[in-house]
Amino acid sequence: MDIEEFRKAGYAAIDSICDYYASLRDRPVKAQVEPGYLVDKLPKEAPQKGESFDLISKDFKDDILPGITHWQSPQFFAYFPANSTFEGMIADLYSASVSNPGFNWVCSPACTELEQVVVEWIAKMLGLSESFWGSSGVGGGIIMGSASESAFTAAMAARERALRQISREKGVQEAENGQVQVPDEIRNEYSQKLVVYGSTQTHSLGAKAALMLGLPFRPVAVSVKDSYSLRGEDLRQAMEKDKAAGLVPFLVYATVGTTSTGAVDNIGEIGEVMKDYPTTFLHVDAAWAGVAYALPDYRKALRLDEINLYADSFCTNFHKWGLTTFDCSIFCVRDRKDLTQTFDVTPAFLRSKEADAGTVIDYRNWQIALGRRFRSLKAWFVLRSFGVQGFQKHLEAGIEQCQQLAEVIRSSSNFELVTDPSLALLVFRLSPHSSNTNTDTASSSSSSSTHPSQSDDILNILNQRLHDRLNARYDVFLTQTVLHSKERNIFCIRFAMGGVYTTFEDVLKTWKVVEQVGEEVLRTWEEEEKLVAED
């Protein structure tokens, strides 16, 4: 394809994307295909001769789009949103046009420096304190591909920092550069004694990071009365138990906005406990909720001050609720040496005069991989095109829709909120015993009750049935979750708002389906009960 052919094909692609977005509201949100639909359809080998680009583009439309679940649909409420914007798409196109592996400053100075600038813009917009800003010369930020990558990166940095700390405690002296080299005997003795902590509500990235390190993960139990957030004393008990067994706590994953209910861990309490464990590193995973720090009114509830006081690292995904096309996971650290002392390996062919002089950042030394995409461009385009105010407006719209839907559920006779809504996420369940005369009390007593409801077992079955039926449809898409706590286990359904194009009418359209299917489930249940009674 030469330049003029690209111009033609590029215009056609833009037109085709315009058509797609114009059609989004009318498409069922979930792909209506069976496993194997595409594998069975496509040739078993690449073609020997090149094919026309018109044909390839047509096949994208005819074969690929039907197998896409439309995360950009205004009616996508599963998992969390994965905002993509036209600004982000165009930026990604520009990035592809100057495609480069970006591992060193010299690879493309603009890629490194724009990332420094944009991540600092974001840190400031979110209210992270100066210690996390790159301009502090000590902390700084980097854009990763996902929150799980950020969390695992933090885990490896935490392990090395813990081993250095143990070395120091054992009397190992610092080298001339101020670094402690971990002696083999300390590495061998302590590496397998390290333990990772989180709560039962921590995203599976916590358990996965531990698994990948070959170390245990302790999911500390939470309580309904604490709204599923991790408390300091429970963490302390888990750590003390491990310490007594000769193990060494080295990493805590605290979450702001858990996947299941949007709970916010008690970071202040956790930080205080960690003071007694100087080998520990605190990573705050705010993958979904972190963008909401851009709204000053929410900072207190989301414990921003506590993060600024205690966290060693922080992550939030702009590719979730932050208007930025996948992938764009913002990862900030209080001390960049935690990363460089873990990831820096520099052979001759990767040396550059600028890095040798220490005047530039080589981001490859802050991360697992060598090569990296030019992700900052899309965040830059988005932040400039929306402005902070436009970004805030987008967040407020999602929160507002969530509050409106919460009101609808509170006044429903068949459903209840399982917890108070968190930002743009709410969790509900079918619960026909809710009072429909005093709904506020019903839902709030349900959400704050510390006693297992006698009917949880039955409700869990009913809600599993509800989700199965919803899941068999293509016009709605909601994710199930099971809430484990000290008191009870609840099967419930999540409703995650925050889509770029979502209106409250879109929310209601899905909710009406839920109501109708819920009634069907209840009707079937009552008929079954009747049959049993008649027996």
Next chain:
Amino acid sequence: MDIEEFRKAGYAAIDSICDYYASLRDRPVKAQVEPGYLVDKLPKEAPQKGESFDLISKDFKDDILPGITHWQSPQFFAYFPANSTFEGMIADLYSASVSNPGFNWVCSPACTELEQVVVEWIAKMLGLSESFWGSSGVGGGIIMGSASESAFTAAMAARERALRQISREKGVQEAENGQVQVPDEIRNEYSQKLVVYGSTQTHSLGAKAALMLGLPFRPVAVSVKDSYSLRGEDLRQAMEKDKAAGLVPFLVYATVGTTSTGAVDNIGEIGEVMKDYPTTFLHVDAAWAGVAYALPDYRKALRLDEINLYADSFCTNFHKWGLTTFDCSIFCVRDRKDLTQTFDVTPAFLRSKEADAGTVIDYRNWQIALGRRFRSLKAWFVLRSFGVQGFQKHLEAGIEQCQQLAEVIRSSSNFELVTDPSLALLVFRLSPHSSNTNTDTASSSSSSSTHPSQSDDILNILNQRLHDRLNARYDVFLTQTVLHSKERNIFCIRFAMGGVYTTFEDVLKTWKVVEQVGEEVLRTWEEEEKLVAED
């Protein structure tokens, strides 16, 4: 930005990329900026109010492009090529338009299934045996972000497989699902005894993977007479030494096409040695050279049969010499359970009926992160638009240019080839003592000599000077390397061809600069020698 604004801005972006590509041959290949150029120029905070997209696009052109090192320039010969194509760019745009985190089949069935199809097309095109094909039901492939990510993924899988193997040897029984669960005591006893192997020519991804696992990396020495490729006997000695010290070999990184010289390790010999170490896993890193398996004539020299016989996993980057916009690292494994037994963590909110039924692949269980980009689309567009024949033609062009340049260097009186060219890569150095009457002998004796040249010390200084001078320029960009071997250490310069738009005239243009700067270096040296002699 609404749909019609996007259409306008999208067209403008396409036009702007057309202008950029039309200008590429006239732009100096390296960014002419100093560290901090962009950090100093941009505002310290995100704007409060949104800005016009025309202004943002203009700033991309005025502020970002000048800080880009033009990897797509026909005169880019540093590192390895990072091919981007119009087909790849358009595919990336489409991917962004259906942006989704792709972690489960149900996230977007097309994303998972197209990846299965395309990776199998590639495995077949490269001649990988059926055991690496997804359709085998046992092996399979996945697209990663980089070769270092693939190598590290292999390392974690290798560690877990080794621990399972040790468990088996210690009498631990398989569970009902045929899997061995590694008991804590075996994990604790053996985790820190594991050792990674490669050669001194292995890419730093080997040392980095070991560093990230907290385990030692053994860079086995290579010999000039073996053209810098790892031999089985040297590996065996290293393993025996470790075994005698109570350590456990668990992973070998073999390379096809080393970064420094394009050397090909003796995979057959390595495989035979590994038979005596059943805990070991063989990962073949063919990040750059692997695409050349698409040329049947090169398969023997690149030891394809040996890979098919011995390798547990294989990686090649289509975003290097494979016409596919960054990032697209193909990672194939002989047994997918090596991955799923290492990375599978499935909480309730990630379950789906299709995965529970075992009818689909959930690629999140094959990799470190949860979220993943829709990368297969660009490889699909590229393979269909070029066809296998077009892909082969592109590779042949790079190899042909390399052979032509090698002839030029062989007939030069001031330069010599340090090794025989490998595919589209050659390594040369300034060596004024080369005979200019019988150049073939001169370069071939140099490349095959096992005795340290008496003048290596001086030549290393001269070539460092040459590289420093070249590096101070913006119109050429070549990477230095230091070749360590049993016999000698040589500082030399790499010349990596394979750009999408590169012609031999482009190659010659850079070479003429090298020749001219080389003469300057020699002249300065001779003047210095004269001054010393006069003293």
